Amino acid sequence: MAEVLVYVDHVDGAVRKPTLELLTLARRVGEPVAVALGAGAGDTVAALAEHGAVKVLTHEAAEYADYLVVPKVDALQAAVEAVSAEGSLAAVLVPSSAEGKEIAARLALRLGSGVITDAVDLEAGDEGPVATQSVFAAAFTTKSRVSKGTPVITVKPNSAAVEAAPAAGAVEALSVTFSAAATGTKVTSRTPRESTGRPELTEAAIVVSGGRGVNGAENFAIVEALADSLGAAVGASRAAVDAGWYPHTNQVGQTGKSVSPQLYIASGISGAIQHRAGMQTSKTIVAINKDAEAPIFELVDYGVVGDLFDVVPQLTEEVKSRKG
Amino acid sequence: MSLRIVVTVKYVPDATGDRHFADDLTVDRDDVDGLLSELDEYAVEQALQISENSDDDVEVTVLTVGPEDAKDALRKALSMGADKAIHVEDDDLHGTDAIGTSLVLAKAVEKAGYDLVVSGMASTDGTMGVVPALLAERLGVPQVTLLSEVSVEGGVVKGRRDGDSATEQLEASLPAVVSVTDQSGEARYPSFKGIMAAKKKPVQSWDLSDLEIDEDEVGLENAYTVVESAAERPARTAGTIVKDEGEGGKQLAAFLAERKFV
Numbered sequence: 001m002a003e004v005l006v007y008v009d010h011v012d013g014a015v016r017k018p019t020l021e022l023l024t025l026a027r028r029v030g031e032p033v034a035v036a037l038g039a040g041a042g043d044t045v046a047a048l049a050e051h052g053a054v055k056v057l058t059h060e061a062a063e064y065a066d067y068l069v070v071p072k073v074d075a076l077q078a079a080v081e082a083v084s085a086e087g088s089l090a091a092v093l094v095p096s097s098a099e100g101k102e103i104a105a106r107l108a109l110r111l112g113s114g115v116i117t118d119a120v121d122l123e124a125g126d127e128g129p130v131a132t133q134s135v136f137a138a139a140f141t142t143k144s145r146v147s148k149g150t151p152v153i154t155v156k157p158n159s160a161a162v163e164a165a166p167a168a169g170a171v172e173a174l175s176v177t178f179s180a181a182a183t184g185t186k187v188t189s190r191t192p193r194e195s196t197g198r199p200e201l202t203e204a205a206i207v208v209s210g211g212r213g214v215n216g217a218e219n220f221a222i223v224e225a226l227a228d229s230l231g232a233a234v235g236a237s238r239a240a241v242d243a244g245w246y247p248h249t250n251q252v253g254q255t256g257k258s259v260s261p262q263l264y265i266a267s268g269i270s271g272a273i274q275h276r277a278g279m280q281t282s283k284t285i286v287a288i289n290k291d292a293e294a295p296i297f298e299l300v301d302y303g304v305v306g307d308l309f310d311v312v313p314q315l316t317e318e319v320k321s322r323k324g
Numbered sequence: 325m326s327l328r329i330v331v332t333v334k335y336v337p338d339a340t341g342d343r344h345f346a347d348d349l350t351v352d353r354d355d356v357d358g359l360l361s362e363l364d365e366y367a368v369e370q371a372l373q374i375s376e377n378s379d380d381d382v383e384v385t386v387l388t389v390g391p392e393d394a395k396d397a398l399r400k401a402l403s404m405g406a407d408k409a410i411h412v413e414d415d416d417l418h419g420t421d422a423i424g425t426s427l428v429l430a431k432a433v434e435k436a437g438y439d440l441v442v443s444g445m446a447s448t449d450g451t452m453g454v455v456p457a458l459l460a461e462r463l464g465v466p467q468v469t470l471l472s473e474v475s476v477e478g479g480v481v482k483g484r485r486d487g488d489s490a491t492e493q494l495e496a497s498l499p500a501v502v503s504v505t506d507q508s509g510e511a512r513y514p515s516f517k518g519i520m521a522a523k524k525k526p527v528q529s530w531d532l533s534d535l536e537i538d539e540d541e542v543g544l545e546n547a548y549t550v551v552e553s554a555a556e557r558p559a560r561t562a563g564t565i566v567k568d569e570g571e572g573g574k575q576l577a578a579f580l581a582e583r584k585f586v
Contacts, residue, residue: 011489068485068494069457069467097488098453098470105454106461109423114548117452130552136343136449141555148548184466185500188482189493206585230585248472248507249486254339254448255363255506263585273340284583285560286576292567299560302579306568314573322577322586 002090003083004030006053007076007103009095013043017203018095018157023051025122025160029129030090032167033057035079035174037072038064042171049169051162057082057174068185069099073106075176080111080150082174089150091129093122096154104154113149120159120260120281129153137254137277157202158260193249201233201250206263207282209235209252210245211275213268213290213308217245222312223267229319235259235279237269253278267308271296288312325380327476327498330438331371332387332429332459333364333401335394336449343449348544349551350419351449353391360397363444365511368401370504371442372512374476383407385436389417389428395527402522403514410436414531419544422450426458428542431535433463440481443503445470456503466496472507 004026009016019034026032034053036044041058048056057079063071076092083089094104101117108115119131125145131153133142145151201207208230210223220234227234236246238253252259254277264282269275271287271294279285280299287296292305304311337343341356368386375382386401388394389412398409412432420428433441441463446453460467468474471483471494481500485492486507514522532539540546566575580586 068469068492073461099487101452101454102457102467102469105422105452105457108548109426109458109461114421114423115454116549117454134557135451135554137339139343139557140345141557142349142551143553144549144551146548147550181461181464181466185468185494185496187492188495190490191492192490249488254451255445263580263583277339280557284585285563286579288572288576292565297563297565300565301560301563301583302576303563303565304568304572304576305565306572310570311568311572311576314571315576316573318574318577319580319586322581 002030002088003033004090005076005079005083005092006032006034007092007094007100008034008036008044008048009097009100010036010040010044013040015044015047016095017162018155020047020051020162021157021160022093022095022155023048023053024163025155026093027052027165028122029124033083035076037075045169045171049167050164052165052167053169054167055170055172057172059174059176061176063178063182065190066187067183068187069102069106070184071178071182072103073110074179074182075174076103076107077110078176079174080107091151091153094152094154096156101154104152108149108152111149111152113152114146115152116144116146117154119153119155122153122155134281137273138280156258156260198227199231199233201235201252201257202259204233204261206230206232207235207252207259207261208232208265208267209237209269210240210267211237211269212239214240214245215268220246222309222316226265226312226316226319229316229323237275266296267312269296270294271299327378327380327382327440328438329371329374329382329384329440329442330387330433330436331367331384331401331406332441332443332455333368333397334361334447335359335388335390335397336361336447339448345554348419349554350544358393358396360400361444361448363446363448363506366504366506366508367442367444368404368406369511370474370508372405373509374474378476385410387429387432387436388412389425389432398527399522400514402525403519404512405518408525409527410530411527412530412535416532416539416543419547420542421547421549422452422454422458423548424542424546426455426462428535428537429455429459430462431537432530433459435530435535439498440476441501443501445503445505456501460501463499463501466500468494468496468500469503471502471504474502474504474508
């Protein structure tokens with residue numbers, strides 16, 4: 001059976017959820033071989049094996065943290081060459097983060113391959129893996145495949161379920177020779193984002209977002225309180241971010257994060273195209289807005305026309321009391 | 325010292341219009357008004373700011389690859405303040421994918437001569453966000469991408485990249501490829517004077533032969549990916565909408581409980 005390379009996104013050895021989802025998709029196309037790079041790479045093995053990695057190629061070097069993107073491209077290229085030398089390679093899958101897409105694109109160019117980004121599903125096909133994408137602000141769904149070279153595909157978070165599928169997880173040290181370009185862009189400092197204790201926005205099962213109607217940074221406390229009652233992540237519309245009420249890292253929309261949770265709660269968000277682009281594929285959508293004509297109500301499974309300052313706190317209390 | 329900046333821009337269908345696909349599953353450009361991609365306005369703005377803050381002799385060239393109408397995008401960038409423009413246009417380019425587009429841009433940037441390429445973070449139609457990285461790979465120069473802050477001094481470009489899990493400060497020597505986000509600073513509106521001046525600024529037109537690119541390296545037939553189908557997402561079935569009469573929050577909680585979220 002052909003092998004599928006899966007690029008591992010991890011923080012000091014802790015594998016992030018989208019990588020485990022990739023392993024689920026990889027198993028539909030071939031035998032997953034994971035590639036873990038940088039500090040803590042060796043600590044990823046148990047989680048990867050538990051979710052289906054037949055082999056884990058690891059390489060630790062300071063370059064992965066000290067320089068942008070290119071060292072990781074060099075390593076992934078080395079992994080492609082190593083796997084191709086021994087057998088056949090069906091695809092390379094990479095999580096669809098900003099960095100993941102850049103790594104995938106440069107790798108594809110080096111391999112003479114096509115690249116597909118932001119897939120939301122992946123199936124085996126007669127002529128190689130077929131990727132589903134959601135385009136034009138999620139108004140259309142397309143199915144595409146790579147027609148030249150080894151397919152390189154990036155996949156969005158929440159595109160597949162995490163499944164336990166114990167496999168060997170045999171560890172092999174990857175041999176990497178860095179290219180001259182590897183040290184081109186130096187990372188002179190790195191400040192990790194402070195943890196809010198809430199789930200990662202793109203990975204969360206429930207997202208509660210606030211928009212223009214929240215009307216002030218201090219009022220986001222009521223959005224956060226609802227999120228915490230549900231164990232949800234907090235999002236914000238571009239209007240709220242541009243007004244300086246909430247950090248850009250929490251922006252949902254075309255120029256922010258694209259989310260696809262089980263439940264999306266929009267409070268005080270009108271639902272402009274820019275916002276819809278980032279949340280339209282959510283499974284269940286709920287909105288609270290004063291304006292009965294707001295376009296967000298065209299998308300909802302349940303909507304409340306009313307003042308969010310009345311509705312949201314009442315909802316939070318009710319959720320808390322129901323959870324007891 | 326002189327500093328040659330090339331800004332890559334894309335002419336896209338208006339994102340607020342009713343975008344759809346043509347019969348060959350490429351983006352339909354005929355039925356929706358086109359414009360300079362909003363995210364590229366930030367790239368033009370940062371190039372102009374670098375120019376204004378520099379003691380060097382800076383020239384800002386705006387470059388696009390696209391059909392005849394794409395000149396509108398160039399004109400907008402010129403009216404914002406760019407010095408000159410290059411339009412790569414060729415019938416054989418129809419349907420070119422990101423890999424092919426990066427080839428055309430790389431050849432055009434090299435022919436134009438450059439010290440710094442500035443791009444937007446992504447286009448508002450394709451939204452892949454990979455062309456700046458591809459361009460850096462092709463040109464063999466540093467990639468300094470997704471910057472929310474950028475500065476150039478003494479042949480070095482520095483910037484702040486707000487990543488998913490950390491904020492990074494980046495640094496590279498010129499020549500380099502930079503991309504900037506919508507957090508980099510509001511783009512200026514063209515002034516009346518700028519609009520009038522733009523009419524006199526030079527717009528060069530190049531085709532594939534000017535760039536020594538073979539027709540079998542670009543276009544829909546030679547793309548590295550194939551779109552097999554495109555289907556309009558079914559409209560969401562109309563949901564329940566209630567007016568809050570004092571119990572809206574409780575009603576919503578009951579709905580969430582029914583769907584097993586609580």
